[in-house]
Amino acid sequence: MVLDVIMLFGDSITQGGWSDGGFGARLANAYSRKFDVLNRGLAGYNTDWALPVLEQCLPTQHDQQHVPKIKILVVWFGANDACLKPSPQQVPLPKFTDNLKRIVHLVHSAESPYYSPSTKIILVTPPPVNTHQRLADLASRDPPLALDRNFEVTKEYAEAVTAVAVASNVAVVDVWTAIWKAAGEREEALPKYLSDGLHLLPDGYTIVYEALMKTIGTEHPELHYENLQCVFTPWAEVDWANPGPSVQKREAVISRN
Amino acid sequence: MVLDVIMLFGDSITQGGWSDGGFGARLANAYSRKFDVLNRGLAGYNTDWALPVLEQCLPTQHDQQHVPKIKILVVWFGANDACLKPSPQQVPLPKFTDNLKRIVHLVHSAESPYYSPSTKIILVTPPPVNTHQRLADLASRDPPLALDRNFEVTKEYAEAVTAVAVASNVAVVDVWTAIWKAAGEREEALPKYLSDGLHLLPDGYTIVYEALMKTIGTEHPELHYENLQCVFTPWAEVDWANPGPSVQKREAVISRN
Numbered sequence: 294m295v296l297d298v299i300m301l302f303g304d305s306i307t308q309g310g311w312s313d314g315g316f317g318a319r320l321a322n323a324y325s326r327k328f329d330v331l332n333r334g335l336a337g338y339n340t341d342w343a344l345p346v347l348e349q350c351l352p353t354q355h356d357q358q359h360v361p362k363i364k365i366l367v368v369w370f371g372a373n374d375a376c377l378k379p380s381p382q383q384v385p386l387p388k389f390t391d392n393l394k395r396i397v398h399l400v401h402s403a404e405s406p407y408y409s410p411s412t413k414i415i416l417v418t419p420p421p422v423n424t425h426q427r428l429a430d431l432a433s434r435d436p437p438l439a440l441d442r443n444f445e446v447t448k449e450y451a452e453a454v455t456a457v458a459v460a461s462n463v464a465v466v467d468v469w470t471a472i473w474k475a476a477g478e479r480e481e482a483l484p485k486y487l488s489d490g491l492h493l494l495p496d497g498y499t500i501v502y503e504a505l506m507k508t509i510g511t512e513h514p515e516l517h518y519e520n521l522q523c524v525f526t527p528w529a530e531v532d533w534a535n536p537g538p539s540v541q542k543r544e545a546v547i548s549r550n
Numbered sequence: 551m552v553l554d555v556i557m558l559f560g561d562s563i564t565q566g567g568w569s570d571g572g573f574g575a576r577l578a579n580a581y582s583r584k585f586d587v588l589n590r591g592l593a594g595y596n597t598d599w600a601l602p603v604l605e606q607c608l609p610t611q612h613d614q615q616h617v618p619k620i621k622i623l624v625v626w627f628g629a630n631d632a633c634l635k636p637s638p639q640q641v642p643l644p645k646f647t648d649n650l651k652r653i654v655h656l657v658h659s660a661e662s663p664y665y666s667p668s669t670k671i672i673l674v675t676p677p678p679v680n681t682h683q684r685l686a687d688l689a690s691r692d693p694p695l696a697l698d699r700n701f702e703v704t705k706e707y708a709e710a711v712t713a714v715a716v717a718s719n720v721a722v723v724d725v726w727t728a729i730w731k732a733a734g735e736r737e738e739a740l741p742k743y744l745s746d747g748l749h750l751l752p753d754g755y756t757i758v759y760e761a762l763m764k765t766i767g768t769e770h771p772e773l774h775y776e777n778l779q780c781v782f783t784p785w786a787e788v789d790w791a792n793p794g795p796s797v798q799k800r801e802a803v804i805s806r807n
Contacts, residue, residue, distance in 0.1 A: 295606055313571070322572075325589050331553075332586070337785025338788075345794040349552055349798070360551055360617060525592055527594065536602055540602050540603050
């Protein structure tokens with residue numbers, strides 16, 4: 294398939310990232326002809342259920358020679374793990390932390406069958422929940438549903454994501470704080486960014502996109518789209534008399550030797 | 551990488567399909583958790599230069615076991631091939647026709663190293679050119695450029711795409727006619743769909759998206775996103791007590807046995 298990959302692995306907020314104004318579609322556009330951006334969002338999933346999926350999405354060391362390299366793995370969970378009991382989506386905070394560490398270990402531990410030291414992991418914190426907006430949305434359903442998430446609990450899960458990133462020495466995009474600050478730390482300003490108190494509107498995804506690109510630029514600048522070349526050369530550089538050799542694929546990452 | 555693929559292979563009008571309102575991003579959103587939609591758009595390329603690229607993007611028969619299957623290959627050229635001389639992008643009409651046939655043969659001929667009879671090919675005609683809009687855009691450049699495309703020539707290339715599709719027994723999406731009819735067959739109405747007389751605005755991409763989904767629905771209904779299942783099961787169907795076995799990947803295409 295030729296192009297290496299940025300894999301966006303997460304829940305519905307990742308899956309919805311290809312809707313209008315979504316961060317996934319914007320990433321794919323920015324990285325066109327450089328990396329493919331793959332949607333591995335799983336609506337409703339928590340980290341307990343996502344872990345066995347990830348093992349299927351990562352190539353084993355043996356298979357890595359046959360398939361595109363995962364250059365960046367974005368891991369964005371917590372919005373469902375932070376559900377309130379008795380939701381079956383709820384994962385206790387210590388287990389959530391452990392699951393995130395297991396995800397990092399799957400990729401970065403030399404003992405893992407999926408070991409890929411060149412894959413850069415970026416953890417992302419869940420966005421803040423607007424309890425009022427969420428309650429109104431759930432109450433409007435038929436039958437009405439009870440509140441299943443709240444502001445303070447999701448905040449704790451967001452802090453846990455950052456703690457795992459620090460402990461595991463991987464980058465983090467703190468979407469929780471970025472959106473909370475953009476809202477002036479006022480819950481009543483969150484509806485500019487959240488459609489239903491949980492999922493993101495285009496203005497929310499814009500914050501995610503810009504924060505993610507900034508993090509790539511600072512933590513892994515060699516993988517920022519502005520620092521990559523097209524895998525297939527720009528048309529003005531094609532050898533028009535004998536195009537074949539001039540359009541042979543090349544690494545998007547530019548060698549700095 | 552788990553998910554099978556829809557590959558969009560074309561020129562800048564394909565490459566730009568992940569911009570806001572673009573047909574690629576919309577396809578990727580519709581097919582999320584079912585097929586990956588890959589951008590293989592190559593701005594400025596004609597079919598002469600694209601052919602050696604395609605040979606690198608298609609897995610050989612030997613490699614097909616290791617990589618995702620290409621379920622649909624959308625081939626959308628003509629906008630550059632139809633350039634006027636002395637543009638180096640120009641490909642004479644008989645050669646353009648021959649190149650399109652070679653693309654189909656690469657995939658559907660049993661003698662080809664890339665033979666993949668299960669890959670459905672959909673050819674797409676280039677959109678109509680608005681000569682006035684294009685001329686104004688080129689005249690505004692520094693230095694000003696002469697007109698490089700015109701309405702009648704691109705129309706001939708569009709007709710050639712349809713002829714190849716009929717002769718090769720593959721589906722065609724006639725974007726040229728769809729946009730021309732939407733514009734009431736009036737060149738002065740084309741700026742609703744074209745940004746610079748050549749590239750598409752969101753209203754143009756909407757026509758492309760809808761025509762493509764309609765063609766998939768009629769020609770290859772088993773591959774329409776509404777008829778596919780998620781490769782990883784919806785969260786409400788996960789076995790919460792023992793998630794692993796319930797989230798094993800499965801074919802997106804539903805077996806009708």
